[in-house]
Amino acid sequence: xxxxxSTALQFDTPYMVIDFNQSLKNMKKVQSFADQHGKxxxxxxxxxxxxxxxxxxxxxxxxxxxxQKVSEAEVMFDGGVEDILISNExxxxxxxxxxxxxxxxxxxxxxxxxxxxxxxxxNESAREVGKEIDVIIDVDLGMDRCGILPDDFPGFLxxxxxxxxxxxxxxxxxxxxxxxESRSERSRKVASEVETLTKLCKDYERINGEPQTVSVxxxxxxxxxxxxxxxxxxxxxxxxxxDRRTTEYGASTMDEIAMGVxxxxxxxxxxxxxxxxxxxxxTSIDNGRYPILIMPSGDxxxxxxxxxxxxxxxxxxxxxxxxxxxxxxxxxxxxxxQWDKAAIFGLNExxxxxxxxxxxxRE
Amino acid sequence: xxxxxSTALQFDTPYMVIDFNQSLKNMKKVQSFADQHGKxxxxxxxxxxxxxxxxxxxxxxxxxxxxQKVSEAEVMFDGGVEDILISNExxxxxxxxxxxxxxxxxxxxxxxxxxxxxxxxxNESAREVGKEIDVIIDVDLGMDRCGILPDDFPGFLxxxxxxxxxxxxxxxxxxxxxxxESRSERSRKVASEVETLTKLCKDYERINGEPQTVSVxxxxxxxxxxxxxxxxxxxxxxxxxxDRRTTEYGASTMDEIAMGVxxxxxxxxxxxxxxxxxxxxxTSIDNGRYPILIMPSGDxxxxxxxxxxxxxxxxxxxxxxxxxxxxxxxxxxxxxxQWDKAAIFGLNExxxxxxxxxxxxRE
Numbered sequence: 001x002x003x004x005x006s007t008a009l010q011f012d013t014p015y016m017v018i019d020f021n022q023s024l025k026n027m028k029k030v031q032s033f034a035d036q037h038g039k040x041x042x043x044x045x046x047x048x049x050x051x052x053x054x055x056x057x058x059x060x061x062x063x064x065x066x067x068q069k070v071s072e073a074e075v076m077f078d079g080g081v082e083d084i085l086i087s088n089e090x091x092x093x094x095x096x097x098x099x100x101x102x103x104x105x106x107x108x109x110x111x112x113x114x115x116x117x118x119x120x121x122x123n124e125s126a127r128e129v130g131k132e133i134d135v136i137i138d139v140d141l142g143m144d145r146c147g148i149l150p151d152d153f154p155g156f157l158x159x160x161x162x163x164x165x166x167x168x169x170x171x172x173x174x175x176x177x178x179x180x181e182s183r184s185e186r187s188r189k190v191a192s193e194v195e196t197l198t199k200l201c202k203d204y205e206r207i208n209g210e211p212q213t214v215s216v217x218x219x220x221x222x223x224x225x226x227x228x229x230x231x232x233x234x235x236x237x238x239x240x241x242x243d244r245r246t247t248e249y250g251a252s253t254m255d256e257i258a259m260g261v262x263x264x265x266x267x268x269x270x271x272x273x274x275x276x277x278x279x280x281x282x283t284s285i286d287n288g289r290y291p292i293l294i295m296p297s298g299d300x301x302x303x304x305x306x307x308x309x310x311x312x313x314x315x316x317x318x319x320x321x322x323x324x325x326x327x328x329x330x331x332x333x334x335x336x337x338q339w340d341k342a343a344i345f346g347l348n349e350x351x352x353x354x355x356x357x358x359x360x361x362r363e
Numbered sequence: 364x365x366x367x368x369s370t371a372l373q374f375d376t377p378y379m380v381i382d383f384n385q386s387l388k389n390m391k392k393v394q395s396f397a398d399q400h401g402k403x404x405x406x407x408x409x410x411x412x413x414x415x416x417x418x419x420x421x422x423x424x425x426x427x428x429x430x431q432k433v434s435e436a437e438v439m440f441d442g443g444v445e446d447i448l449i450s451n452e453x454x455x456x457x458x459x460x461x462x463x464x465x466x467x468x469x470x471x472x473x474x475x476x477x478x479x480x481x482x483x484x485x486n487e488s489a490r491e492v493g494k495e496i497d498v499i500i501d502v503d504l505g506m507d508r509c510g511i512l513p514d515d516f517p518g519f520l521x522x523x524x525x526x527x528x529x530x531x532x533x534x535x536x537x538x539x540x541x542x543x544e545s546r547s548e549r550s551r552k553v554a555s556e557v558e559t560l561t562k563l564c565k566d567y568e569r570i571n572g573e574p575q576t577v578s579v580x581x582x583x584x585x586x587x588x589x590x591x592x593x594x595x596x597x598x599x600x601x602x603x604x605x606d607r608r609t610t611e612y613g614a615s616t617m618d619e620i621a622m623g624v625x626x627x628x629x630x631x632x633x634x635x636x637x638x639x640x641x642x643x644x645x646t647s648i649d650n651g652r653y654p655i656l657i658m659p660s661g662d663x664x665x666x667x668x669x670x671x672x673x674x675x676x677x678x679x680x681x682x683x684x685x686x687x688x689x690x691x692x693x694x695x696x697x698x699x700x701q702w703d704k705a706a707i708f709g710l711n712e713x714x715x716x717x718x719x720x721x722x723x724x725r726e
Contacts, residue, residue, distance in 0.1 A: 091630075360701070
């Protein structure tokens with residue numbers, strides 16, 4: 001991400017900034033990888049939360065998008081995205097009615113399931129509007145969160161095939177838990193998870209015919225999963241921007257990071273200590289890392305503490321009050337989630353702002 | 364906070380919920396404490412970010428509010444709050460112009476200062492609109508963030524008195540750093556900080572006459588500071604709701620917590636393990652603690668992990684899919700900062716929603 005272009009924009013600080021050209025390069029790189037490996041790409045939209053970005057990903061070859069929330073699906077559909085997988089469980093009638101409404105309006109909506117309560121509610125909502133809705137069975141390969149345990153899979157699959165307005169179309173597995181390992185360790189884990197998935201695919205074939213879709217993979221693992229024939233679809237999200245974390249675990253270079261937050265040095269009362277006007281309300285700390293701080297010179301400076309509205313930098317001899325610095329967040333998704341809009345350059349002739357329409361979509 | 368009232372509201376989950384009656388009790392308790400000790404109360408509004416709440420605090424006796432950002436000041440002034448201290452440094456011309464504009468519009472705006480750059484810019488903006496703006500000198504008593512170091516205070520005070528359109532009216536010190544200590548340790552630290560402040564007040568008196576205001580104190584320390592005569596003003600914020608952290612360090616009881624997030628059990632595929640549809644995009648984790656999870660029975664259940672949209676609870680035999688649970692966040696301020704609106708009961712005859720107008724005000 002270009003330091004000069006990012007920090008020179010005529011916006012008050014702090015502001016979130018997107019380098020669209022770099023983001024486009026990232027989109028093309030991963031699409032090209034998926035194409036070469038014969039896999040469908042269904043990028044997760046929770047990283048950018050911007051329908052225009054999803055539509056660009058689709059125009060480059062993606063089959064559709066993932067979202068986590070019904071309200072995110074509504075934002076994406078209203079923004080022109082027609083093929084949407086809610087890659088998360090939905091169990092209440094309010095939400096399944098909203099999903100059925102999306103189906104009625106022409107959205108090719110798909111939903112992850114791992115409970116009879118969820119399927120029963122979704123089936124009822126779909127029946128009421130006279131639609132069939134595609135569901136994908138979420139399995140837990142070790143994330144220890146949602147998803148059917150492998151031993152329970154055959155029994156659950158049998159039950160899930162019995163709903164008149166639901167069509168089971170495959171298996172989904174999310175493994176965000178392996179991101180922070182070394183690449184060789186991630187590779188070993190994926191291989192082990194593929195063994196389990198292969199067994200589940202055999203169960204599936206026996207009970208329900210060949211699964212149409214086997215959908216997996218975060219930015220940390222999609223390239224490892226792509227090596228295996230049973231996988232049909234990849235779901236990475238963060239690659240659209242990358243971040244400090246993906247760079248630390250080797251999925252990206254510093255140059256590939258396409259999103260940042262610009263702040264101003266607002267206080268410098270201690271020797272060799274500068275305070276920036278952006279804290280963890282402006283850039284994520286949820287994975288335990290501070291952002292990378294880039295000074296006007298292009299050098300990085302160590303971050304020693306953060307609070308709600310402040311980032312404290314030690315070894316700040318180069319910095320003076322009023323200087324703008326670029327923070328490269330540890331986690332792009334939760335940083336984006338803080339901002340209603342972002343500055344963007346490279347999208348149109350002149351830099352401008354773009355609305356982050358999916359921000360705050362919690363339901 | 365009442366579990367039944369909180370979880371029974373007709374809103375889709377997750378939603379943030381406020382028990383207004385409890386919040387009002389908290390407002391009255393702290394106002395009464397300040398009154399009894401002869402101190403001015405200037406509550407920080409960043410906890411609730413709602414002008415209606417600030418106006419209620421003022422109608423109960425508060426002198427005005429604190430905010431951290433110019434954009435927050437604008438939201439508060441537009442919402443009817445007239446006396447506002449930006450208890451944070453402002454250094455750029457864009458922002459000081461906006462402050463001068465607030466002054467022009469009749470806002471009794473005050474600003475913390477710790478640099479000549481900031482004062483010079485503020486003075487210029489004030490001069491352009493023909494106004495005088497009150498500034499308070501921020502001193503660092505150990506927080507190691509913004510603020511003049513005690514040794515540099517006399518020199519800085521002399522300089523700050525030389526701006527034609529600025530009026531220095533006192534000393535401010537924020538000590539959020541001592542919150543997580545025992546009460547006796549906090550008491551010891553406040554006593555030590557009072558020693559330093561007393562010396563600074565003498566410097567102040569010698570150079571500039573008696574300080575009009577000495578403004579200090581978070582929810583963790585305001586009652587300790589109130590014991591000392593040199594202190595004139597207290598700035599607690601979190602007490603309006605309290606949270607898990609204030610309860611753990613002994614500033615509140617569980618019953619006094621007036622804000623929570625309601626979620627639904629959305630997955631239960633593992634024995635004795637339930638997944639809630641609210642993660643750390645819905646409730647804060649910035650101080651390293653998970654929220655307290657209260658089940659429909661009123662019992663608490665242990666939280667074992669959180670991710671963006673999920674809270675995983677172990678020992679969840681009591682919970683079934685579809686159950687609503689109440690999460691009491693670790694940090695009220697950063698939880699509120701996630702929500703554009705909240706459900707509220709006790710404010711009007713029927714429960715409703717209230718807009719969190721200051722959410723996302725970063726500049």
